[in-house]
Amino acid sequence: MKCQKCDKPATFHITELTGGKPQELHLCEDHAREYLTQSNDEQSTVGSMAAVLAQQMAQQMAVGQTAEELAQLDQQVCPVCGISFYEFRSQGRLGCPFDYTCFKKQLEPLILNIHGETEHVGKRPSRGVSGSESRTQLIRLRREMKEAVAREDYERASELRDEIQRIQSASKD
Amino acid sequence: MKIDDLKLKSGEWLRGSGPESDIVISSRIRLARNLADYPFVSRASEADRDHIENTLHNCIPDLQEGKELLYIDMKTLAELDCQFLVERHLISREHAESTGARAVAIDGHERYSLMVNEEDHLRIQVMHSGLDLEGAWEQITGIDDLIEQKVTYAFHESLGYLTACPTNVGTGMRVSVMLHLPALVLTRQIEKVFRSLQKISLAVRGLYGEGSQSMGDFYQISNQITLGRTEADLVKQVADIVPVIIDYERQAREFLIKESHENLHDRVSRAYGILRTAQTISSEETMHLLSSVRMGVNLGLINDLEIPTINELFIQTQPAHLQKLSGTELDPTDRNIERARFLRRHLQKHTNGDEPEQN
Numbered sequence: 001m002k003c004q005k006c007d008k009p010a011t012f013h014i015t016e017l018t019g020g021k022p023q024e025l026h027l028c029e030d031h032a033r034e035y036l037t038q039s040n041d042e043q044s045t046v047g048s049m050a051a052v053l054a055q056q057m058a059q060q061m062a063v064g065q066t067a068e069e070l071a072q073l074d075q076q077v078c079p080v081c082g083i084s085f086y087e088f089r090s091q092g093r094l095g096c097p098f099d100y101t102c103f104k105k106q107l108e109p110l111i112l113n114i115h116g117e118t119e120h121v122g123k124r125p126s127r128g129v130s131g132s133e134s135r136t137q138l139i140r141l142r143r144e145m146k147e148a149v150a151r152e153d154y155e156r157a158s159e160l161r162d163e164i165q166r167i168q169s170a171s172k173d
Numbered sequence: 174m175k176i177d178d179l180k181l182k183s184g185e186w187l188r189g190s191g192p193e194s195d196i197v198i199s200s201r202i203r204l205a206r207n208l209a210d211y212p213f214v215s216r217a218s219e220a221d222r223d224h225i226e227n228t229l230h231n232c233i234p235d236l237q238e239g240k241e242l243l244y245i246d247m248k249t250l251a252e253l254d255c256q257f258l259v260e261r262h263l264i265s266r267e268h269a270e271s272t273g274a275r276a277v278a279i280d281g282h283e284r285y286s287l288m289v290n291e292e293d294h295l296r297i298q299v300m301h302s303g304l305d306l307e308g309a310w311e312q313i314t315g316i317d318d319l320i321e322q323k324v325t326y327a328f329h330e331s332l333g334y335l336t337a338c339p340t341n342v343g344t345g346m347r348v349s350v351m352l353h354l355p356a357l358v359l360t361r362q363i364e365k366v367f368r369s370l371q372k373i374s375l376a377v378r379g380l381y382g383e384g385s386q387s388m389g390d391f392y393q394i395s396n397q398i399t400l401g402r403t404e405a406d407l408v409k410q411v412a413d414i415v416p417v418i419i420d421y422e423r424q425a426r427e428f429l430i431k432e433s434h435e436n437l438h439d440r441v442s443r444a445y446g447i448l449r450t451a452q453t454i455s456s457e458e459t460m461h462l463l464s465s466v467r468m469g470v471n472l473g474l475i476n477d478l479e480i481p482t483i484n485e486l487f488i489q490t491q492p493a494h495l496q497k498l499s500g501t502e503l504d505p506t507d508r509n510i511e512r513a514r515f516l517r518r519h520l521q522k523h524t525n526g527d528e529p530e531q532n
Contacts, residue, residue, distance in 0.1 A: 081212045081213075081216050082216075083216060091215065092338060093213060093215040093216075093292070093337045093338055094213055094216075094337055094338070094339070095212055095213055095215070095216035096211075096212040096213055096216060097207065097209060097213075097327035097329070097335040100329055100332055100335055100342070101329075107339060110339055111332075111339050111342065111400065114339060114340055114397075114398070114400075115342075115343065115398045115399065115400035115401055116398065116401065117343075117398075117400050117401020117402070118331070118332070118400070118401070119331050119332075119400075119401055120329075120331060120332055120333025120334075120342075120343045120344070120400055120401070121401060121402065121403055122333060122343065122344040122346075122402070122403045122404045122407075123314065123317075123344065123403075123404055124328070124333075125321050125325075125326055125328050126318065126321065126322075127321070127322075127325075131209070131325045132209040132325055132326065132327055132328045132329070133209075135208075135209035135210040135325050136209050136210065136327065138209075138210035138211075139210060139211060139212050142221075146218075168210075
């Protein structure tokens with residue numbers, strides 16, 4: 001596949017989620033860098049403490065990683081809530097609980113840097129923790145149901161609705 | 174109970190009692206929690222936010238135990254009322270200024286409040302008067318347990334409670350004490366104290382938390398680390414350092430009394446004089462002068478005032494409180510006139526009540 005902006009082979013495949021619709025971009029390395037740094041400038045105005053912190057941390061994380069690896073990590077998207085790691089980096093807020101699992105590789109050095117530890121030793125929910133992860137899947141299912149309704153795929157939407165109800169009633173026991 | 178019922182009294186944490194309450198105004202703990210089955214707030218749709226709000230609203234009757242709890246839908250709350258709640262430390266500034274489905278539940282004694290759809294789905298906070306972090310922890314973990322019986326929190330086997338920002342992950346806990354440190358400010362030692370706190374990863378903030386400048390010589394000291402330590406350890410870390418700072422402040426006060434008694438007495442008396450006679454006064458000047466008066470009362474240089482009265486004045490003279498108490502919206506110029514009138518009325522009735530209000 002060729003780059004969308006020149007004749008070089010496309011080595012970067014970026015999926016942007018804007019307005020709920022995924023937009024695919026196929027770019028060569030040069031144009032990918034240009035594209036990613038452009039959107040970087042637009043969002044760097046976000047001045048919240050958390051964003052500044054996330055930027056700092058990401059810079060520290062970058063030590064020992066090439067620009068390519070970094071760009072790839074930035075493009076990774078959470079299958080549950082749809083946030084990209086790049087979006088987290090620029091806003092300083094994660095999208096859903098599953099981000100801690102799917103961005104584990106990126107977040108671990110960050111968390112170690114903030115807290116000096118990576119293992120929780122404090123209070124735990126008294127009902128056990130197994131219910132938490134299956135319920136996180138509800139975030140993805142609800143999102144998929146909304147998307148199915150939007151494209152008028154009512155059959156899929158009703159399957160998803162049943163699945164959601166099944167999980168909801170299972171975890172009530 | 175309605176929001177206007179709050180303005181007639183003040184929160185229990187302002188009553189100026191409890192251990193070390195001449196220097197420690199309050200002890201506060203907050204827990205950040207999220208429901209497992211919804212995206213974090215910044216990524217939640219309006220429908221998600223409504224569902225989160227409903228789910229958490231349904232847990233709240235369990236907390237009441239016959240006591241009154243005020244539940245406020247903030248989506249429709251007037252700006253002045255939002256500001257009023259910020260001034261009372263019941264909600265954060267971010268919560269007041271954001272939009273969309275969000276709420277706050279407030280205990281009738283203002284010892285705790287629950288913010289729904291702030292940065293995290295749920296932020297529980299407990300505030301006690303004086304230095305009482307253990308008491309605050311006991312109360313907040315009890316509230317957390319009651320809510321957890323009804324909902325599934327987002328919890329990770331090794332990372333603990335999951336939060337929208339990784340700076341809060343693990344315990345989701347922020348332990349803080351609000352200290353009044355006028356003598357350390359006067360003797361220019363405050364920066365030194367802060368630098369040493371930062372070395373042991375404690376944060377220092379102003380009166381209204383993150384990004385707020387210090388007003389009236391009030392400082393909040395809190396933990397920065399939330400992961401890899403137990404809640405008891407985090408409480409202990411802050412609780413252990415507070416007596417050290419109290420000691421520095423007392424030494425600085427003693428130094429001022431001994432080395433420049435006249436100057437200090439003069440400073441305190443002038444501050445008291447201005448507050449009792451000014452005809453127009455800004456919020457900033459009021460905080461500054463009340464701080465001197467508060468120290469004067471603690472050192473026995475002023476004998477006709479009580480600490481709870483001064484603690485209340487710090488809150489009641491803030492812009493939204495003045496407007497709520499006077500019952501009208503006021504522009505800054507009128508607020509300064511109203512603030513001076515309010516101070517004269519409250520400070521003169523504590524001395525010779527027959528002094529004329531206008532002169």
